[in-house]
Amino acid sequence: MAFREYKIGCWMFGISLSLSMFITIILPGIDISSMSSTKLALEKQLTYGWETGFNYYDPFLQGKDKPIKVTLTKDPKTGVAIDKTEAYVFPAGTHFPNGLTHDNILGDEVQKASVSLGKIDQASEDKGAVFVVSVTSNDTPYMEYATVTRGWNVDATLKASDEQLMAGSGKTLFVREGCWWCHTLLPEQTQDWQSFGRPPMVGDFNGESPTTFGSDRKAPDLLHVGSRNSSREWMVMHFFNPRLVQPHSIMPRYDFLWGDKDADGKNIDLAAWDEQYFAYAKGESVYPPGVPTPAADSEARMLVDFVLNLK
Amino acid sequence: MLKYLFAKEENIPQGTAAIFFGVSSIAWFIIGSGLGSFNAAKLAFPDLYHGLYALQFGHMRQVHVHAVIFGWIAMAFAASMMYITPALGNTKLWSEKLGVWNCLLYNVGLCLALALLWAGVTSGREYSDHIWPIDLYIAFVMVVPWCLNVWMTIINRRTQGIYTTNWFFAGCMFMTVVVFLVGNMPEWLHLTGLNEAYMTWWFAHNVLGLLITPVAAAITYYIVPKITGNPLYSHRVGHLHFWSIVVFYSTPAAHHLMSSPLPEWLKSFASVEGVLILVPAVAYVCNILLTMQGRWSMFVENIEIKFTITGVLLAIPLNMQGGFQQTRAINWYIHGTGWIVAHAHLALLGFSTFAEAASVYYGMQVLLRRKLYSASLANFHFWMLLIGFSLYWVSMTISGLIQGAAKIYEVPYVDVVIAEHPYMIVRWIGGTMVFFGNIIWLYNMVMTARAGDIVPVGRQPAEVAYTR
């Protein structure tokens, strides 16, 4: 009997579903894809690298395969003092974000400037690369392949840098640890300006994946948290045990992200720490136990870098 | 189960697949609501289980959501389809053997998927959290065989027309496959930026709108006429329901992202289409409630009708909430607050869970040909669910309104956390009631299979519910 008697119905079903998908996928897709990247989108891509969710190069979301964001006050090649500049270092083998490997992500203008002025088409993942974000005379932002345009290579740039942020790795941990189930990364367009800062613009996301906006807010929006609170010490204490700095917080503790050893190579004994902490919480001791400084390659450090980089 | 995996098709009793899916769904409901109640405890008392870092809220939340959606809701749907589709086509299930394998591989896949999510291996997209290898497994090992069984049973039916429930089943399973494959495009094609964010919600919205809502409704289209003996009030209104679901419910995905910088036309379009979802909603609720004409006493006396009609009644506030909360005038106030969590549980724990529970109760009795072991325990389960859910909904709605107010008056966030604390505790209590109710349910069902009275041939379980 099949669906023979239902021929018209089946056709109508197919047509309405296709039409619905045309309107809700194809049309918005065309519209959104035609948006040009803002400067912020270029910076984010170069900070976060290739996807920060599950992917081949980092299947267990450990923050591998990510660029390093550095601050420079002297030119890595010549050593002369320069204005404070942010550069993005991709050690050899690190995968590039979508905007560097595909022509249709950045938007026409930005893409053209990035190729003609920024020479990004000459960059390759195998050799490693250093990028900066620049702006043309008529205010179009573009990515610049500084290894070619300025002669900054990976090692020299890392060596000359004043500060290194592993914010890309931190974003991977942000996804893995589910911070976005409580925190949003999207100040709302209507009333969040005062508390959480400027809502993002349409071109702020080109090339970012996943965007992890978050849908249920149980905690402050984090998109601009680095400008509200730029204290590394506070962040370190807060991640180790939020109740140390904010007794009413419901945020989980992230002390396990410290790993086995702290920055001085001393073993971290979480059980002993807890014991002292609960003594303090009960009022048996005056001061809480000290929070270990995270080691340079610990996950805690990556996460703090990510959060402080959210300006 | 194992003995049927390699049995010949004709040696497998009819209904086997449905029974396996039914039992699995109850087990997953216990697991899922247990996880939910655990998460709720964590949000009320963050230091309650210090030391067990694997049980972080950030890791467990999506495990809860996927355990209830893929484990409880979807498997209860599968169980229902595997016995309702053949019953309405006056035929057998196309392949019991496929159904049994489907159930086994479904459970295996779900365990694997949840274990990975638990470990934090995720795509970072809400509701499509699974990584793409798992997505492929879900689509082709868990869902396609299930669709095949439903479609082939309908094609091989021995009735002239197709009853409302069955074309809902056939159409919704088709749309689910399409939505699943298209909705995971960000992962297959590495879409980025706002496209990715939008497609994430396109997927989430359509899974709710084209699978969960209409299939739960289709189940009630079967259960209510079957148990009350009244014919469906109107098939035409049923048509209106189906077609307006396809046209209106598949379009307002952007209403989940009203405060994001998506193109304005898209948000306005979504807002209008979202209000139009009230068309299928009203059509559906009226159709079912009018079918009850003259048989309202069963709402009190009969456990399946009690569950079903409660679900349908909960659909009224659900859709009212939905229709209004996605207009910009209201969305800016309640977006991203506990209000939405309350709405989500009104939809899934209220409306849809009550409809499915009825269908699993009924299906198990019919297939096992045994009367429910204990009507009192079933009533107890009902009230645990209803009271637990109500506590959950009321407390989260209030906490959402607090959050909304705090958001516009720019109250420091930690004051919101303090103000919400009592409501977090109430939600935990409510959720825990649901969890314990479900354990009772499983016990009742196992005892029904073991020791329930045999239902005489030609009689309905509902007719003999009160005879000893």
Ligand code: HEM
């Ligand atoms: C007239 C009908 C409905 C409309 C217009 C509607 C609208 C909405 C909107 C606008 C949101 C997002 C709110 C926000 O985050 O700002 C939402 C969330 C939600 N809706 Fe509905 N809804 C309706 C009915 C339903 C039904 C029938 C179900 C399921 C059976 C459902 C399930 C959900 C769920 C689970 C969420 C939470 C999504 C999340 O995780 O954020 N809704 N709804």
Ligand code: HEM
């Ligand atoms: C035992 C009772 C339950 C409890 C205690 C519970 C608890 C929770 C908690 C704490 C969350 C996180 C909410 C948040 O982010 O603020 C949540 C989310 C969710 N739960 Fe439950 N849950 C229960 C039962 C269920 C059931 C039975 C379903 C579906 C059938 C369900 C579906 C969901 C969904 C879809 C979400 C995501 C909501 C959103 O993003 O807005 N829950 N649940």
